[in-house]
Amino acid sequence: MDFALTEEQQMIQEAARHFADSELKPVAAELDKTADRQLLLDKLKQLAELGFMGINIDPEFGGTGADTVAFSLAITELARGCASTALTTSVTNMVAEVIQAVGSDEQKSKYLSKICSGEYAAGAFCLTEPGSGSDAAAMRSRAVRDGDDYVLNGSKLFISSAEFAGVFVVWAVTDPEAPKGKGISCFLVEAGTPGLVIGKAEEKMGQKASVTNEVSFADCRIPAVSLVGEENKGFRIAAGELAGGRIGIGSLALGIGLEALDRARGYIQEREQFGKKLAQFQGLQWQLADKYTEMEAARLLLMQAAWQKDAGMQFGPTASMAKLYASEKANEACYTALQMHGGVGYTREFPLERMARDVRITTIYEGTSEIQRLIIARHLLEGVR
Numbered sequence: 001m002d003f004a005l006t007e008e009q010q011m012i013q014e015a016a017r018h019f020a021d022s023e024l025k026p027v028a029a030e031l032d033k034t035a036d037r038q039l040l041l042d043k044l045k046q047l048a049e050l051g052f053m054g055i056n057i058d059p060e061f062g063g064t065g066a067d068t069v070a071f072s073l074a075i076t077e078l079a080r081g082c083a084s085t086a087l088t089t090s091v092t093n094m095v096a097e098v099i100q101a102v103g104s105d106e107q108k109s110k111y112l113s114k115i116c117s118g119e120y121a122a123g124a125f126c127l128t129e130p131g132s133g134s135d136a137a138a139m140r141s142r143a144v145r146d147g148d149d150y151v152l153n154g155s156k157l158f159i160s161s162a163e164f165a166g167v168f169v170v171w172a173v174t175d176p177e178a179p180k181g182k183g184i185s186c187f188l189v190e191a192g193t194p195g196l197v198i199g200k201a202e203e204k205m206g207q208k209a210s211v212t213n214e215v216s217f218a219d220c221r222i223p224a225v226s227l228v229g230e231e232n233k234g235f236r237i238a239a240g241e242l243a244g245g246r247i248g249i250g251s252l253a254l255g256i257g258l259e260a261l262d263r264a265r266g267y268i269q270e271r272e273q274f275g276k277k278l279a280q281f282q283g284l285q286w287q288l289a290d291k292y293t294e295m296e297a298a299r300l301l302l303m304q305a306a307w308q309k310d311a312g313m314q315f316g317p318t319a320s321m322a323k324l325y326a327s328e329k330a331n332e333a334c335y336t337a338l339q340m341h342g343g344v345g346y347t348r349e350f351p352l353e354r355m356a357r358d359v360r361i362t363t364i365y366e367g368t369s370e371i372q373r374l375i376i377a378r379h380l381l382e383g384v385r
């Protein structure tokens with residue numbers, strides 16, 4: 001078994017690390033405090049120019065053409081610098097992936113280069129609704145065919161980057177009579193389409209610079225060619241892409257957790273109490289050893305899921321395990337790292353309180369920890385079902 005990264009994977013990891021160190025770390029606290037949109041947009045544009053908005057997209061469409069392992073490595077490094085920017089990058093890559101995987105040739109030519117080049121600041125993934133989060137197939141948004149168009153009506157909630165996204169991947173019910181999940185279709189809606197209404201931005205605990213909006217559709221008319229894949233077969237697109245997205249969110253959680261631990265490792269080697277460096281207390285040494293071990297295990301699970309995806313194997317259950325484990329353990333790592341800083345860890349002088357807030361959402365979005373357990377258990381107990 002070969003754990004070595006390829007030259008391309010190493011290059012992408014190093015480029016992401018360099019960008020995080022030089023461009024994200026210096027502004028992460030400010031982005032958290034002010035949620036300065038223009039600053040975020042500038043960073044997203046730079047990331048697009050470096051090829052991070054279409055990491056897995058074919059170069060024919062302006063992408064980097066790298067594999068999922070490289071995607072995971074890049075998101076981890078970016079998250080070390082700024083979780084909000086990493087999240088926006090991860091979701092935009094997921095939107096591009098939907099189009100690459102299921103879009104028509106026309107849709108690929110029309111949208112992928114705009115996402116990859118940064119002409120579109122971001123892409124938006126519109127699945128969650130006020131009444132359907134974990135139970136996404138219970139969505140109520142409707143798309144009704146009318147001549148050469150579809151007319152969309154309904155509300156979506158918690159849509160990342162909606163305020164500045166150039167294209168929205170939207171799921172809506174096209175056959176209300178079909179069994180649950182069987183009558184849902186997937187569409188592409190361009191920003192600025194009449195009837196596409198971007199609502200308020202949520203005030204959040206963390207990842208404050210990433211933007212999370214309500215989105216509604218009021219008689220929003222889109223051409224029939226906006227349908228992605230086949231009519232009534234859209235829900236499986238969402239399920240498939242979310243599995244890939246979970247590698248992104250697990251990688252993001254890993255980056256925040258590792259950064260917090262690195263800060264704690266440095267701090268306890270400097271700070272003295274009881275006439276000794278904190279690092280000389282075995283109680284802290286063992287906590288550090290445990291947390292780094294968990295982060296390394298998370299990294300291996302993520303790498304396995306990414307490798308399975310690249311090899312065309314079933315990767316959904318591993319991606320769920322990786323997301324579950326990485327996000328839960330990264331939360332613990334951030335709390336441990338904050339604790340090791342004592343009182344200063346709780347202040348804004350240090351980045352630990354931001355990291356503890358930023359990491360919290362990773363056990364919730366793109367499927368909560370409970371939903372990951374449900375997916376894993378279903379896989380394990382297939383015979384029972």
Ligand SMILES: Cc1cc2nc3c(=O)[nH]c(=O)nc-3n(C[C@H](O)[C@H](O)[C@H](O)COP(=O)(O)OP(=O)(O)OC[C@H]3O[C@@H](n4cnc5c(N)ncnc54)[C@H](O)[C@@H]3O)c2cc1C
Nearest residue numbers: 125126127128133134158159160212364365366367368370
């Ligand atoms: C900052 C942020 C960004 C987001 N970005 C996007 C985005 O870009 N696009 C998008 O479509 N969505 C997005 N979401 C939505 C996110 O994916 C959902 O919030 C998430 O899937 C959970 O859905 P919910 O909030 O409705 O919680 P609910 O589904 O109401 O769940 C509430 C609680 O019940 C638990 N629960 C639910 N069902 C079960 C079950 N069967 N067994 C055990 N426990 C269960 C859940 O785990 C959770 O703890 C975002 C959310 C946030 C907060």
